[in-house]
Amino acid sequence: MEILSNLALGFSVALTPFTLMLAVIGCFLGTIIGALPGLGPSNGVAILIPITFTMGLDATSALVLMTSVYYGAMYGGRISSILLNIPGDEPALMTTLDGYPMAKKGRAGDALVLSGVASFVGALLATIGLMFLAPVLARVAYLFGPSEYFALYLLAFCTLGGLASNNQAKAAIAACIGLGIAMIGLDTVTGMPRLTFGNLHLMDGVDFLVAIVGLFAIAEVFFFIESHGKDTSIGVKLEKVTLPIRDIVSSGWTMLRCSVLGFIAGVLPGAGASLGSFLAYMSEKSIAGPNGGFGTGVPKGVAAPEAGNNAAAGGALVPMLTLGVPGSGTTAVLLALLMTLNITPGPTLFAERPEVVWGLIASLLIANFVLLLMNVPLVKIFVRVLQVPAWVLLPGVTMISFVGIYSLTGSYFDLLLMVAFGALGYVLRKLDVPTVPIILGILLGNEMEENLRRAMVISDGDWTYLFSSPIAIGLWIAAVAGFMAPLFLRKLLKKPQMITD
Amino acid sequence: MPNITLKALGLGAALSLGALAANAAECIAPANPGGGWDFTCRQIGKILYGIGQVDSPVQVTNMAGAGGGLAFTHVVNERNDDPDLIVAASSATTTRLAQNAFGGATADQVRFVGAIGADPGVIVVAADSEYETLDDLVNAIKENPGKITFAGGSAVGGFDHMKPLMITKAAGIDDVRAIKYIGVDGGADAITQTVGGFTQAMTGDMSEIVGFIKSGEVRALAVLTEERVPGFEDIPTAMEQGYDVVAVNWRGLYVPKGISDEDFSAWAEKLQAVADSDEWKAAMEANGLAPFTKVGDDFQNWIDQVVADTESMSRELGVIQ
Numbered sequence: 001m002e003i004l005s006n007l008a009l010g011f012s013v014a015l016t017p018f019t020l021m022l023a024v025i026g027c028f029l030g031t032i033i034g035a036l037p038g039l040g041p042s043n044g045v046a047i048l049i050p051i052t053f054t055m056g057l058d059a060t061s062a063l064v065l066m067t068s069v070y071y072g073a074m075y076g077g078r079i080s081s082i083l084l085n086i087p088g089d090e091p092a093l094m095t096t097l098d099g100y101p102m103a104k105k106g107r108a109g110d111a112l113v114l115s116g117v118a119s120f121v122g123a124l125l126a127t128i129g130l131m132f133l134a135p136v137l138a139r140v141a142y143l144f145g146p147s148e149y150f151a152l153y154l155l156a157f158c159t160l161g162g163l164a165s166n167n168q169a170k171a172a173i174a175a176c177i178g179l180g181i182a183m184i185g186l187d188t189v190t191g192m193p194r195l196t197f198g199n200l201h202l203m204d205g206v207d208f209l210v211a212i213v214g215l216f217a218i219a220e221v222f223f224f225i226e227s228h229g230k231d232t233s234i235g236v237k238l239e240k241v242t243l244p245i246r247d248i249v250s251s252g253w254t255m256l257r258c259s260v261l262g263f264i265a266g267v268l269p270g271a272g273a274s275l276g277s278f279l280a281y282m283s284e285k286s287i288a289g290p291n292g293g294f295g296t297g298v299p300k301g302v303a304a305p306e307a308g309n310n311a312a313a314g315g316a317l318v319p320m321l322t323l324g325v326p327g328s329g330t331t332a333v334l335l336a337l338l339m340t341l342n343i344t345p346g347p348t349l350f351a352e353r354p355e356v357v358w359g360l361i362a363s364l365l366i367a368n369f370v371l372l373l374m375n376v377p378l379v380k381i382f383v384r385v386l387q388v389p390a391w392v393l394l395p396g397v398t399m400i401s402f403v404g405i406y407s408l409t410g411s412y413f414d415l416l417l418m419v420a421f422g423a424l425g426y427v428l429r430k431l432d433v434p435t436v437p438i439i440l441g442i443l444l445g446n447e448m449e450e451n452l453r454r455a456m457v458i459s460d461g462d463w464t465y466l467f468s469s470p471i472a473i474g475l476w477i478a479a480v481a482g483f484m485a486p487l488f489l490r491k492l493l494k495k496p497q498m499i500t501d
Numbered sequence: 502m503p504n505i506t507l508k509a510l511g512l513g514a515a516l517s518l519g520a521l522a523a524n525a526a527e528c529i530a531p532a533n534p535g536g537g538w539d540f541t542c543r544q545i546g547k548i549l550y551g552i553g554q555v556d557s558p559v560q561v562t563n564m565a566g567a568g569g570g571l572a573f574t575h576v577v578n579e580r581n582d583d584p585d586l587i588v589a590a591s592s593a594t595t596t597r598l599a600q601n602a603f604g605g606a607t608a609d610q611v612r613f614v615g616a617i618g619a620d621p622g623v624i625v626v627a628a629d630s631e632y633e634t635l636d637d638l639v640n641a642i643k644e645n646p647g648k649i650t651f652a653g654g655s656a657v658g659g660f661d662h663m664k665p666l667m668i669t670k671a672a673g674i675d676d677v678r679a680i681k682y683i684g685v686d687g688g689a690d691a692i693t694q695t696v697g698g699f700t701q702a703m704t705g706d707m708s709e710i711v712g713f714i715k716s717g718e719v720r721a722l723a724v725l726t727e728e729r730v731p732g733f734e735d736i737p738t739a740m741e742q743g744y745d746v747v748a749v750n751w752r753g754l755y756v757p758k759g760i761s762d763e764d765f766s767a768w769a770e771k772l773q774a775v776a777d778s779d780e781w782k783a784a785m786e787a788n789g790l791a792p793f794t795k796v797g798d799d800f801q802n803w804i805d806q807v808v809a810d811t812e813s814m815s816r817e818l819g820v821i822q
Binding site for chain 2 (some may be wrong): 142143144186198200204324325346347348411454457
């Protein structure tokens with residue numbers, strides 16, 4: 001039992017009082033960072049890196065602290081999604097779709113506990129997957145070339161139509177706006193600037209965090225101003241927190257399926273946690289069918305994206321550790337931390353530095369249990385942060401948004417851009433155009449375009465190259481089915497109920 | 502209840518206050534955490550403090566944007582006389598300056614204070630590739646350029662793209678546009694694409710391939726240095742295979758133009774002290790860097806030459822008009 005002895009080695013490293021303390025601190029900080037809009041896991045971890053150096057932590061302690069923050073932020077992101085309808089970070093985007101309606105029905109506590117449990121299941125399964133399968137799974141990355149990635153992103157966009165249940169055309173428009181915004185910046189194939197109007201700040205394109213915070217948090221502030229504090233969506237009541245056992249049991253399979261799907265999405269470099277939670281949500285939605293009530297605040301709609309994004313967070317560690325290819329923004333930051341500690345992730349890491357790898361895995365397991373405790377019985381503490389009266393909370397959210405966004409690039413330009421996105425979000429919400437597809441367009445549009453163009457360079461412009469592998473063909477079939485299915489289903493079934501929010 | 506809010510706000514305040522520590526040296530990494538510039542700042546910063554060259558820890562600021570252009574214009578326009586500021590730089594910086602990719606900024610708007618290590622350029626193929634030597638690969642390109650695609654971590658026209666172009670040019674292939682190249686997100690990603698068989702060769706830096714060489718997944722066809730690299734003596738240089746190409750990615754720093762000569766020399770000395778330290782030697786070894794130390798005016802003169810060379814070469818290659 002080599003794994004057991006390795007794990008024992010890992011726990012011997014991770015289970016000292018000092019590292020345990022670091023894990024608890026990391027989980028707590030991470031949950032808060034995740035819950036605050038504008039501070040996502042990647043800039044949260046990046047901001048904390050210098051602290052590990054000034055504290056003089058050794059490699060393992062620093063890793064324990066940072067990964068606890070990472071996992072904590074993945075848990076925390078859901079809190080503001082559910083209570084405020086503002087995603088705390090980009091993977092928590094999908095949790096707003098059912099989490100917030102559920103909270104509005106007066107079941108905020110249930111939604112929080114359920115999503116906490118779903119996060120735990122997803123993260124735990126992913127950590128176990130990382131433990132047993134990492135060296136094998138690293139090979140999966142070798143199977144994905146430009147045409148496969150293109151088909152994968154296409155699949156995501158094809159299922160997008162099902163996202164807005166009341167008006168698909170508006171969802172499509174929103175996705176196009178997102179894709180258009182994604183085009184801004186340096187064209188990586190020719191190196192030519194596009195839609196930058198000669199502005200150096202736009203050369204790297206628009207950071208999706210700027211868009212998320214603007215479209216959700218700042219737009220919310222505008223609505224608040226308009227209504228003079230009345231009729232704002234802020235202020236969901238949370239009475240008492242109980243364990244919604246029936247919901248947890250009934251979403252059991254959902255959590256398992258989404259964990260597996262999220263983990264796979266995480267393992268693929270370039271897909272990441274956002275795609276993980278998106279695919280998890282969409283697949284559960286199609287399994288449930290139009291009568292499943294997704295989008296109206298059903299427990300499964302809360303459990304699915306949370307299990308998916310937490311599993312993807314664990315999955316993203318696989319290519320980071322075994323190949324040195326970060327699978328997401330946050331793992332890119334963790335990669336930087338490792339390299340600063342003179343640990344070069346790559347194919348030889350598991351053999352050469354077992355104490356680092358297994359210490360990390362053990363601390364992930366510990367962090368996960370700490371987070372379950374912190375996020376289920378103690379969830380009220382975090383909720384209180386967001387439960388102060390709206391006239392106190394919103395200025396606070398605004399301030400933190402500004403600080404968080406400024407910490408991204410240290411330029412005031414992003415702040416202006418964020419406010420512009422806020423105005424856009426306000427207008428779009430008035431027009432009843434959903435904002436989630438915009439974010440997905442920005443998140444996935446660039447990668448999708450780049451992979452298409454890489455495929456075209458490799459094949460000298462031969463489009464049949466896009467269907468040249470079984471994986472690509474499979475993804476294309478799924479994409480076409482995902483696009484066509486709702487069209488036919490709608491004729492068979494009644495028009496879905498109007499849901500506005 | 503308000504207590505918690507205050508804590509949350511306090512966190513935000515603490516985060517912003519951390520950036521204002523008085524008079525501590527600051528190192529700007531003009532990219533997101535994770536890349537070579539970030540590594541340069543964090544390692545040099547850590548060692549500077551560790552060996553007592555600075556009194557307080559060096560604050561590392563990540564200022565990503567425009568491939569380093571945002572940080573460059575920031576330094577030129579807003580920090581031109583800040584003696585406590587150092588900025589991470591590498592071959593990519595001078596390549597982009599030479600190709601006018603920083604929106605009109607030029608290399609003489611800052612002072613290049615030193616390089617303390619270089620990442621040798623490499624050309625690698627998958628372990629099961631049919632190409633055994635650089636000659637095999639170049640001949641295959643001569644036969645049918647459409648068959649070979651290079652993958653690298655920099656955008657088109659970047660330093661990783663230049664390496665295969667320099668080799669094919671040395672081999673007498675004049676049409677540089679026939680050489681196919683895709684830019685992906687970093688060297689490791691380029692290797693993944695090459696091992697996966699989607700591209701036929703990878704162009705990058707030694708540090709990016711160390712782990713994959715050890716695990717036997719890739720084969721290095723050539724290292725682009727004058728001598729073979731210590732620790733990797735079995736990798737032949739391009740020169741000994743008949744291609745007169747040297748391309749190393751140096752790791753170093755620049756400082757604002759407006760600082761005094763004394764401050765400039767002081768940074769040069771500090772950098773020399775880092776280069777001589779055991780910590781830096783260990784860091785270089787762990788990251789596949791080869792020794793390459795040039796500091797002060799010596800380095801500035803070398804940079805002027807490199808920029809001039811890159812500019813004329815880019816013009817020749819058609820990357821700039």
